[in-house]
Amino acid sequence: DIQMTQSPSTLSASVGDRVTITCRASQSISSWLAWYQQKPGKAPKLLIYKASSLESGVPSRFSGSGSGTEFTLTISSLQPDDFAAYYCQQYTNYTYSFGQGTKLEIK
Amino acid sequence: QVQLVQSGAEVKKPGSTVNVSCKASGGTFSSYAIKWVRQAPGQGLEWMGDFIPFFGTANYPQKFQGRVTITADESTSTAYMELSSLRSEDTAVYYCARGGGALEYWGQGTLVTVSS
Numbered sequence: 321d322i323q324m325t326q327s328p329s330t331l332s333a334s335v336g337d338r339v340t341i342t343c344r345a346s347q348s349i350s351s352w353l354a355w356y357q358q359k360p361g362k363a364p365k366l367l368i369y370k371a372s373s374l375e376s377g378v379p380s381r382f383s384g385s386g387s388g389t390e391f392t393l394t395i396s397s398l399q400p401d402d403f404a405a406y407y408c409q410q411y412t413n414y415t416y417s418f419g420q421g422t423k424l425e426i427k
Numbered sequence: 428q429v430q431l432v433q434s435g436a437e438v439k440k441p442g443s444t445v446n447v448s449c450k451a452s453g454g455t456f457s458s459y460a461i462k463w464v465r466q467a468p469g470q471g472l473e474w475m476g477d478f479i480p481f482f483g484t485a486n487y488p489q490k491f492q493g494r495v496t497i498t499a500d501e502s503t504s505t506a507y508m509e510l511s512s513l514r515s516e517d518t519a520v521y522y523c524a525r526g527g528g529a530l531e532y533w534g535q536g537t538l539v540t541v542s543s
Contacts, residue, residue, distance in 0.1 A: 411528030
């Protein structure tokens with residue numbers, strides 16, 4: 321099984337900050353990585369697919385990068401609506417696994 | 428626009444079986460896999476398996492093999508997830524989601540509570 325490890329688990333930041341969340345895979349997943357945002361009581365929302373492709377309708381302040389085993393999600397200038405949990409997910413060889421999540425809190 | 432609407436909350440006894448449905452509208456039902464993901468209270472997301480209507484095949488991670496069954500009825504564009512031998516650790520919100528790999532569309536979630 322491919323294990324996904326996110327860091328940090330919690331991130332405190334302010335509106336306007338640039339933040340980066342990292343996701344590492346236990347083996348190479350090429351670019352088969354997605355990022356999701358989840359707010360309390362809601363289903364996850366797809367932000368990024370194939371490591372760096374922005375899902376339609378997602379603000380351009382969100383960006384993804386990486387390949388192989390190391391990936392990052394960057395929010396260029398935090399907005400009040402961005403404080404939420406974020407998850408990475410790999411999808412290779414018909415298996416799917418998620419990182420443990422990063423909670424983005426207001427400082 | 429694709430919509431996934433799930434059945435309502437369930438309360439189950441340990442050892443029993445739960446069946447959660449997921450009705451799709453918009454798009455072509457058979458074209459994409461329907462995946463099931465669960466989230467225990469305060470925890471992360473966990474993939475439970477998926478079903479590809481076009482091929483009529485299901486795929487499960489080892490952790491859930493033998494305990495989960497995912498099916499679909501193309502005539503009603505509805506997918507089903509059945510989880511048996513329930514235990515307290517299965518208390519979670521269960522989501523259906525559609526996508527080939529990245530999950531573009533999600534149901535609203537179904538809370539399953541396992542309690543004696």
